[in-house]
Amino acid sequence: MKSLLYIGNKLSKHGFNKTTVETLETSFEEEGYKVYSVSDKKSFFFRILDMIFTLIKLSRKIDYVLIDTYSTKAFWYAFFTSQLARMFAIKYIPILHGGNLPNRLQKNPFLSQLVFKNAYKNVAPSNYLKSEFEKESFTNVIYIPNTIEIEKYTLKVRKDFQPKLLWVRAFASIYNPEMAVQVLFELQKEYPNASLTMVGPDKDGSLFETQKKADDLGVKVTFTGQLSKETWWQLASEHDVFINTTHFDNTPISVMEAMALGLPVVSTNVGGLPYLLTDSKNALLVNDANVEEMCVAIKKIILNTSETILMTQHARELVEKMDWKVIKRQWNSLLQ
Numbered sequence: 001m002k003s004l005l006y007i008g009n010k011l012s013k014h015g016f017n018k019t020t021v022e023t024l025e026t027s028f029e030e031e032g033y034k035v036y037s038v039s040d041k042k043s044f045f046f047r048i049l050d051m052i053f054t055l056i057k058l059s060r061k062i063d064y065v066l067i068d069t070y071s072t073k074a075f076w077y078a079f080f081t082s083q084l085a086r087m088f089a090i091k092y093i094p095i096l097h098g099g100n101l102p103n104r105l106q107k108n109p110f111l112s113q114l115v116f117k118n119a120y121k122n123v124a125p126s127n128y129l130k131s132e133f134e135k136e137s138f139t140n141v142i143y144i145p146n147t148i149e150i151e152k153y154t155l156k157v158r159k160d161f162q163p164k165l166l167w168v169r170a171f172a173s174i175y176n177p178e179m180a181v182q183v184l185f186e187l188q189k190e191y192p193n194a195s196l197t198m199v200g201p202d203k204d205g206s207l208f209e210t211q212k213k214a215d216d217l218g219v220k221v222t223f224t225g226q227l228s229k230e231t232w233w234q235l236a237s238e239h240d241v242f243i244n245t246t247h248f249d250n251t252p253i254s255v256m257e258a259m260a261l262g263l264p265v266v267s268t269n270v271g272g273l274p275y276l277l278t279d280s281k282n283a284l285l286v287n288d289a290n291v292e293e294m295c296v297a298i299k300k301i302i303l304n305t306s307e308t309i310l311m312t313q314h315a316r317e318l319v320e321k322m323d324w325k326v327i328k329r330q331w332n333s334l335l336q
Contacts, residue, residue, distance in 0.1 A: 002063045099246075117140075121141070126143075165243050165298070168199040170200045181210060181213045186292070197235065199232050236263055252273075255283075259283075259318065
């Protein structure tokens with residue numbers, strides 16, 4: 001039996017959305033791996049210490065270290081734990097999540113070389129990050145897409161579409177939540193009954209700023225806070241359009257989940273999203289921060305029912321190919 005140490009942010013009990021470490025961990029265990037995982041410490045400092053000491057303690061028990069790797073502050077736990085794994089001669093695998101990681105490669109080339117050049121493999125959940133890393137001469141990058149368990153998602157087949165908007169993400173400036181409020185404000189000029197529900201925890205104070213934007217514009221937005229996946233999946237059945245307003249991104253699970261649930265997706269055309277979504281085939285893509293374009297796209301969804309239905313069918317077909325039963329073969333091949 002192979003033993004894995006999975007390092008990532010396990011912060012859902014503190015009110016944050018579940019990350020990959022909290023979902024893939026169970027999937028690996030079901031495949032017969034012995035999985036240890038860290039960390040659920042709320043403090044960033046104590047979280048890093050927990051990761052480091054756990055790796056030291058388990059250094060003789062584990063075959064691989066998997067490291068969820070992001071582009072901002074969380075990059076540092078990837079740096080420290082990867083170098084510790086090198087000291088113990090343990091194979092480590094960064095899983096590349098940060099949509100802004102290409103900028104990290106540019107800004108910190110020396111540190112990036114230490115982390116990524118010495119990895120057993122770097123796993124890119126999108127061909128966007130794979131291609132960006134290959135541009136910087138990293139040859140040890142493989143593509144294994146983000147995965148969902150498709151049978152858990154109840155597909156709702158809609159016959160018509162209303163301007164009932166759903167936004168699901170952590171409230172952080174890089175995800176540009178205020179844009180969703182601006183879209184609602186503009187949309188209500190033509191559709192007075194248009195509505196917006198925003199689901200997710202606050203990450204950097206953006207929730208307050210978004211609520212203030214709604215107040216300033218005089219629009220009513222439903223802010224639910226963090227919800228369990230099962231709860232927002234149910235909420236999705238009461239909405240007709242999923243909007244994604246991010247400035248940077250890789251392959252967001254929430255977008256994949258919306259596609260699995262049958263919601264048409266309108267997203268900014270940034271980072272890895274054009275590698276996941278094909279404009280006018282399985283989603284509609286608009287330029288970053290362009291409120292007018294997003295409103296036009298939403299109107300297109302409402303007015304062109306037959307095209308939208310076909311688009312949601314293509315979207316569901318795409319995410320069915322990302323089911324864990326399919327993707328687990330790639331992981332097993334890598335870890336065996």
